[in-house]
Amino acid sequence: MNKASGITDMTDANTSVQKDHLPSAAGVLTNTQSHHGKFICFVLSLTVLPYEQSMCLQPLLEMKNLSLTAGDRLKVKGIIQHDAERFKIELGCDTDDIALHFNPRFDDDADGSVIVCNSKTRGSWGDEVRDTHNPLHRGREVKLELTLAGDVFEVALPDGQQLQFPNRENVDVINYVRIAGDFKLTSFKIC
Structure with missing residues (x-):
């Protein structure tokens, strides 16, 4: 942990960010790559908290200053806690403007095991979309792929199904x- 910045190096959390994304001690990533035939450079502000500190939906990973466009994919791999209530993956502009809030819940009051998707605009949540098809299970490893496909977000689920929001x-x-x-x-991989 870098005490000056309060940011944990990703290697401390046994987490990998692939495609030439290697953390510096200060938790800022710099990457130059070819993207759609153009060379781009972006700086990412990255915070990864150790697993034990991730209670109350505190971020496990938070990245800012990205520049992902239609067709770009995020591949997320991890293990759902054996006593999990929920987790979330959010894509957007910032904490007040979330274009996709992907939120699997394992003990929801209304529907039991459900995937909830939503969006937030200027700090206000929209109407939830609830899908009772939830192939995610507590205590298991999961691989998810999220894509901005223009007018929809696509989430490839581990059972081969695809959720659209x-x-x-x-x-x-x-x-x-x-x-x-x-x-x-x-x-965590960006492709």
């Missing part, structure tokens, strides 16, 4: 990613 605010660039909750993140 509308891009309600027509966001064309994702600058912010947050993963939090009862989940041990083991790999």
Whole structure:
């Protein structure tokens, strides 16, 4: 842990960020890569908390200053805690403007095991979309792939099914990613 910044190096959390994304001691990533035939450089502000500190949906991973566009994919791999209540993956502009809130819940009051998707605009949540098809299970490893596909977000689920959620605010660039909750993140890849 870098005491000056309060940021934990990803190697301390046994987490990998792939595609040439290696953390510096200060928790800031710099990457230059070819993207759609153009060389781009972006700086990511990254915070990874150790698994034990991730209670109350505190972020396991928070990335800012991204520049993800239609067709870009996020591959997330991890283990759902054996006593998990929920976890979330959020994509958007910042904490007040979330284009996709993907929130598997394992003991929801209304529907039991459910996947809830939503969006937040200027700090206000929209209407929840609830899907009772939840192939995610407590205590198991999971691989998810999230894609901004223009007017919808697509989430590839481990059973081969695909969940779609509308891009309600027509966001064309994702600058912010947050993963939090009862989940041990083991790999995060941008492709």
